[in-house]
Amino acid sequence: MKTLQSLAAELETARLARGLHYKTLAERTGLSTLAVRQALQGRTALRATNLMALADELGLELALVPREMAASLRSAGADPAAPPRVQSDVERLLARNAATPGRSP
Incomplete structure (x- = not known):
């Protein structure tokens, strides 16, 4: 997130998804x-403490991630808090097979 508005939009989306009123969230x-x-x-x-309280209540x-990683996560649509995914041997072999002309999966 680069702006206050984008942060606010994420929080508002989470509030609406949970069906919470401002008053309930405030309480x-x-x-x-x-x-x-x-x-x-x-x-x-x-304030950081208020942001943490709101985020926690909104699930x-x-x-905090390095800027370089954040950019690639945003473009991939990934969750920055998720652990990195490792491709299995089977997935790697299937991808290689699919990329070989004339071979079917």
Whole structure:
């Protein structure tokens, strides 16, 4: 995420997916309803502790990753918190077989 608006949009999407009202989220995080609404609309910056509380309540995990890795994760649509995936021998052989002209899987 590069902007306050993109962060707010992710939080708002998670809030809507969980069917939570701003007031409910505020009560569960100890923040005011106004603070939650403004944060999730991208109108105010969040303190780190408030961001952690909101993310936790919304079932999200904060992850700090190297910038180079973040760019490739975004382009791949991957979850930055997920462990790296290792291709199995079977997957590698199937891919090689599929790439060979005249061979069928």
